[in-house]
Amino acid sequence: MREWEQILSDIKSWVYEAGEEQIRRFNQPMNLQYKSAEIDIVTEVDLWTENFLVNKIHTNYPGHRILTEESGAHDGNENYEWVIDPIDGTTNFAHGFPLFCISIGVKYNDETVLGVVYVPKLGELYEAMKGYGAKLNGEPIQVSQIKRLQLAVLATGFPYDRASDPQNNVDNFVNVVTKVAGIRRTGSAAIDLCQVASGRFDGYWELKLKPWDIEAGLLIVSEAKGRIKRINGEKGIFVIVGNESIYEALDTLVSG
Structure with a gap:
């Protein structure tokens, strides 16, 4: 459990740092690349964010496996796997629309145990540790009670x-x-x-x-x-x- 808490603390620190860079480069001219379709965009900020996070994980948790949107699978020899989207909402980002985020899930023995989603332009950080509830900016959150x-x-x-x-x-x-x-x-x-x-x-x-x-x-x-x-x-x-x-x-x- 302490290990999960340390990993969660590191993720939050890293996404705040990466988010600052995303905000700095938001609305600036950027080179766009296209993947499977002409509307499936990747920017240099996606690639920068992914490289930043992968390097942090390799440095601090060198045995952990990683799966990322842009570069795919990175092998490791431990039971942890990080699943990363450096910018979910790249089309929004590329068009200057502020709804985009960094998403990181961490799996242990193939079960997701940690999740962090950071929305830089809104200043909102969502987090969860399995069995300990979900939070938004440190405050507990819960689904709605609408029934109809x-x-x-x-x-x-x-x-x-x-x-x-x-x-x-x-x-x-x-x-x-x-x-x-x-x-x-x-x-x-x-x-x-x-x-x-x-x-x-x-x-x-x-x-x-x-x-x-x-x-x-x-x-x-x-x-x-x-x-x-x-x-x-x-x-x-x-x-x-x-x-x-x-x-x-x-x-x-x-x-x-």
């Missing part, structure tokens, strides 16, 4: 290949949008999950996600007393989260 779907505000997102693959979440969106108070699209799965954990959103679903999108956020929701469904598929991960009532309603309406 008609009163719920939800979040979702759409995959990068939505124009070419009919499994693009549009059918789910059409099925849900008329049944709820509202649906939001932030452009960051990690932020969406944290908004559910803090009770700002009542539920969230998305498909074709990657581990670095959700590893930290799912633990934060779980520790905020939320319900979770995670299904790993060939095209990615399907997720539904919410409080008890909204989760059950969503589970009957959407599919991955």
